[in-house]
Amino acid sequence: MPEALENVRITLASRPKGSPVPENFQIERQPVPAAAEGEVLLQILFLSLDPYMxxxxxxxxSYAAPVGIGQVMEGGTVARVIRSRNSDFAPGDLVLSHSGWQTYATSNGEGLRKLDPQQAPLTTALGVLGMPGFTAYAGLRNIGKPQHGETVVVAAASGAVGAVVGQIARIRGARVVGIAGGAEKCAYVSGELGFDVAIDHRAKDFTAQLALACPDGIDVYFENVGGHVWEAVFPLLNDFARVPVCGLIAHYNNEAAEGFDRLPGFMRAVLRKSLTVRGFIQREFAAQRPDFLEEASGWLADGRLKFREDIVDGLDNAPEAFIGLLQGKNFGKLIVRVSE
Known part of the structure; x- marks a missing residue:
């Protein structure tokens, strides 16, 4: 490895007030770290960008500690081992890691998972076969529990999680209504992904369209968004409906609670309709990851599970891409190609 190589790192420069801006990030260049005894040196190939960041x-x-000022932004990565002082890994091994927004990183091997590019494209380890895919699988399996013939509604249906949610629900025999932003994304959801209906949440008559698409109400609502989408879904929930709460991207930039207090009405509905509303973090169900990988790999191989990726070139472009993600500008799983 040439000594001249630099480690490019993107760190948190300041905490956002509302929506993140480029000034909240700092690009730094440092010497490539050395692998100590028992460690490996990783070259980052791909970085996943996700709303939880x-x-x-x-x-x-929160359920995890915040990134400290001056620390590298965290994130899932696919990497290549370029130097090893760990007997479990050899130079050239391809691994799934959690190395964050940088071009090189060291690891003691804990948490690394070897990847086989012959089985599936490397990027799928960050998307359809990675954390987003498992989030969809775990939320449906443990909370949503769709039954044959039930109506499942999915927010952010063209995104990395929502697309998998709807396809698994279809595999389980449910009727699936996807909600996405814009005609192009809706066409993808109802066409390529095979959802029964796709509705544009930007449409002026969105609420009416959703009610028309769910004449028998909603049995499972997979929540990724919140905001006006939740407002339209809530009155349509059936008795005993299940709501896995995965994300609330419409509220991530809120500095304080807005509007009047809707909690009493919400709680009355929870009681009256016997609703199950449960937030979850995918790692709660980590023991089910082998089941997910076995099932999802099979669905991917036989064409029942499809995916779309939105790949941005260059680590320097990660802040802009991430800001766009929070505004719904990406189309599919957002990934940064860090190195060739």
Whole structure:
């Protein structure tokens, strides 16, 4: 490895006030770190960009610690081992890691998973066969529990999680209504992905369209968004409906609660309709990951599970791409190609 190589890192420069801006990020260049005894040196090939990263930018109590000022932004990565002082890994091994927004990283091997590019494209380890895909699988399996013939509604249906949710629900025999932003995304959801109906949440008559698409109500609503989408879904929930709460991207940039207090009406509906509304983090169900990989790999191989990726070239472009993600500008799983 040439000594002249630099490690490009993107760190958190300041905490956002509302929507992130480029000034919240700092691009730094440092010497490539050396692998200590028992460690490997990784060259990052691909970086996953995901909505949860917005929460890590805030210094607020959550299910995970925030990124510190001056620390590398965190994120899932696909990497190549270029130097090893760990007997479990050899130079050239391709691995799934959590190395964050940088071009090189060291690891003691804990949490690394070897990848076989002959079985599936490397990028799928960050998307359809990775954390987003498993999030969809776990939320449906443990909370949504769709039954044959039930109506499942999916928010952000063209995204990395929502697309998998709807396809698995279809495999399980449910009727699936996808909600996406814009005609192009809706055409993809109802065409390529095979959802029964796709509705544009930007349409002026969105609420009416959703009610028309769900004449028998909604049995499962997979929540990725919140905001006006939730407002349209909520009155349509059937008795005993299940709501896996995966994300609330419409609210991630809110600095404070907005509007009047809707909690009493919500709680009355939970009681009256016997609703199940449960937030979850995919790692709660980590023991089911082997089941997911076996089933999802089979669905991918036989064509029942399809995916789309939105790949941005260059780590320097990660901040702009991430800001666009929070605005719905990506189309499919957002990934940064860090190195060839």
């Amino acid at each position: 917005r929460g890590r930018m805030d210094d607020a109590k």
